[in-house]
Structures are given as C-alpha cells and as structure tokens.
C-alpha cells in the first residue's frame with residue numbers, strides 16, 4: 168500500500184537528489200538523540216519491525232541513509248509524519264541509535280517549515296489555548312460519578328509556552 | 341482505576357493544576373515546549389512532595405521521557421528550568437513517575453488474595469502498548485521483547501493471557517492526527533492477529549490505545565468483509581470484575597464494542 172495520505176516525496180527511485188549537504192547532517196546530529204546518527208550501517212533491522220514499513224514510500228532505514236547523505240528532502244518523506252513513535256526501531260537498533268528520537272527532531276524541523284499534516288496546527292492551538300489536547304466528556308464523567316476535572320490556570324501554561332515560543336515557530340508568526 | 345485503587349486501599353489525590361503532558365503530539369511539534377509543559381507537571385508534583393501515577397501510556401511515556409532527558413542533559417535541564425522559574429517551579433528529578441500497572445504489579449499478592457470471581461475461560465490478547473515498554477532505557481518497567489508483568493496480573497484472575505503474533509505492535513493511535521487511513525490499517529493487522537490467536541477479548545492499559553480497540557475498530561472489516569472487533573477491556577476492568585466490584589463502578593456500561601460474547605465468562 169503506497170500512501171497517498173502524506174508526504175510529497177513519493178519515491179527515491181528516479182528522484183534527483185543532488186545536494187549532499189554536510190551541514191544538514193551536522194544539524195540533525197545535534198538534535199536530542201542524534202549523536203550516533205553516523206553509526207548506521209544500513210542493516211535495515213529498524214524497517215523490519217516498523218509497523219508502517221509496508222505503508223510508506225520511504226522506509227526508516229532509507230530515511231537514516233538520507234540523513235547521512237545530508238539530503239534535506241528527507242523532511243518531505245512520508246516516513247517522518249507516519250512514524251507512530253512506537254520506538255520499536257530504537258529499541259532494536261544494533262548500533263544503539265536513537266532513531267525515534269531523531270525522527271521527533273525531524274518533525275520539529277518540518278513543522279517549522281510548514282511541512283506537516285494540518286491536524287498538528289490545530290493541536291498546537293488547543294494546547295496553547297486550554298493547556299489540554301482533549302476535552303473531557305462530561306456525561307461520561309457523570310455516569311462514572313466523577314466530579315469535575317481539577318482546575319488548571321491556563322495563564323500559567325501559556326506563560327511557559329510563550330517563553331518557549333510555541334506559537335511563533337514559523338517565519339512570520 | 342479509582343474503584344480498584346479504593347478496593348486496594350491505595351489513596352489517589354487529584355492532581356490540582358496539572359495540564360496535559362503534551363504527549364508525542366507536542367514533542368513532535370516543538371521539543372522545548374514539550375519539555376517545559378511536561379516538566380511543569382513534574383515540578384509541580386515535586387513542589388508538593390508527591391509522586392505521579394497515571395493509567396495512560398501516553399502520559400507515562402511523555403513524563404518519563406521528559407524526566408530522563410532532564411536528568412541526563414544538563415544544558416537542556418538548565419534551559420527548561422529557566423522557563424519554569426517564571427512560575428516559581430524547578431525540576432529536580434525527585435518525583436517518581438509510575439504507571440498504575442506498576443503499582444498494581446507491586447501489589448500482586450494482595451490482589452491474588454482478593455480474587456472472588458475467577459474469569460476462567462477468558463482468552464485475553466493483552467496489548468501492552470508502546471510507551472509502557474519502549475524505549476526500555478526510559479520506561480524501565482518490563483522486558484521490552486518478552487513482557488510478562490501485566491500478563492501475570494491478568495492471569496491472577498484465572499483468565500489466560502495468550503501469545504499472539506503482533507502483541508508488541510503499535511495500535512496505530514498516534515497516527516489518527518496524520519492519517520486515519522494508515523492508523524486503521526495498523527489496527528486492522530493487530531485485530532487479525534488477535535483473532536488468529538483465538539482471543540476472546542483485547543485488554544489494554546492506555547486510554548489512547550483503548551480508543552483504537554473500542555471505538556476506531558467499529559466498522560473495520562477484513563478482506564472477506566467480516567467485522568474485526570473483539571470485546572475490549574481496560575486492565576482495571578478485568579481485575580475489578582474478578583475482585584467482585586460492581587460492573588457500573590468499572591464503567592463497563594461505557595464500553596462501545598458489545599461485551600455480549602464474553603458476558604457469561606465475565607459473570608455480568
């Protein structure tokens with residue numbers, strides 16, 4: 168099943184990826200968990216246990232090679248946002264590379280460039296506005312005899328998120 | 341969770357002032373914001389001298405991961421604490437972060453003595469979910485390849501936790517935000533695996549996973565057009581029933597997939 172659902176870069180075959188940008192590789196090495204990135208020897212064990220390997224156009228071991236080659240196009244692959252964050256690859260990588268954490272860093276980079284599924288923009292707003300991703304269902308709480316959710320002062324969480332600049336991650340925000 | 345905790349005389353305090361931990365969603369958008377928001381919750385508990393317990397793999401993974409990073413990376417801890425200073429808070433790493441099943445596992449002998457309604461004949465496909473186990477350097481709970489602790493708990497009830505091919509597989513829940521189609525196809529594979537293993541129900545210990553198995557599954561069909569749902573129970577629902585608690589106090593009336601096929605075994 169090739170995904171039409173996400174990712175502009177549909178295939179590595181036939182794609183001309185000419186820019187090998189060492190600076191990009193260095194940048195990725197600096198993200199949390201990125202320090203061992205260059206130890207990847209392409210065994211593909213990561214892709215072997217990955218729940219979306221057969222559903223993406225670019226698999227996780229290929230993503231890892233793209234990083235080493237400094238191919239910034241990696242941010243446009245479907246693997247970045249279709250990674251479920253299950254940590255199976257990271258758990259099993261024989262080289263001890265923090266693969267999933269690296270992908271989190273790539274998601275951060277992609278988001279700053281506006282390359283992300285639209286749902287994440289709505290989630291960012293919800294977190295900023297209410298300090299919550301999900302709203303409790305009142306009738307279900309009633310049914311279980313649960314009182315209201317303990318109060319949260321949104322001014323406090325906003326103060327934190329203003330400091331980290333959550334709502335100003337992109338150019339022009 | 342509350343009914344079982346009460347029965348076991350575990351006192352739970354509501355976490356005043358807590359926000360969402362941000363989960364993998366906020367970590368995906370911006371790690372510094374995630375560390376600060378999630379770190380704020382931990383710092384708040386620390387300030388009160390409390391530990392944190394949660395029945396959710398998402399919160400557990402997110403808070404543990406935050407604590408792990410802040411404990412190991414001095415530069416990141418400094419930055420995060422600078423942000424938290426504005427609220428008069430500071431992450432120190434004192435608070436323990438525990439999944440409720442860890443607490444239950446520590447109390448397994450007590451639970452054993454309280455089983456009054458054995459669930460003999462129930463064949464459970466237990467879904468541990470990802471962040472309870474992985475990465476094991478962060479979660480530190482059970483064997484990441486051959487987990488057995490929650491299975492042990494479930495088997496105290498007389499039920500069987502059966503082996504199944506895709507037990508360790510992700511349920512697809514985090515993908516709902518990026519692509520519902522892919523999230524469903526991941527779930528579909530899990531359901532086929534559970535069915536092939538002869539499971540009479542799926543058991544989860546995470547509300548996000550649970551929503552996959554109890555809500556998103558509705559309407560999913562296999563290649564032959566057969567519906568794929570199986571009764572889906574939360575781990576505390578199984579334990580609570582076997583401990584003789586009222587089904588309503590365990591929220592069984594709120595389960596979406598019909599429990600009819602296992603009503604007799606559950607005695608409800």
Ligand code: SF4
Pocket residue numbers: 206207208209210211212213214227228231259260261262263264266
């Ligand atoms: S498992 Fe590790 S070493 Fe093997 S291909 Fe994947 S990232 Fe590279």
Ligand code: SF4
Pocket residue numbers: 213216217218219227249250251252253254255256257266267270
């Ligand atoms: S963490 Fe992401 S890339 Fe790694 S196995 Fe899971 S889905 Fe695949």
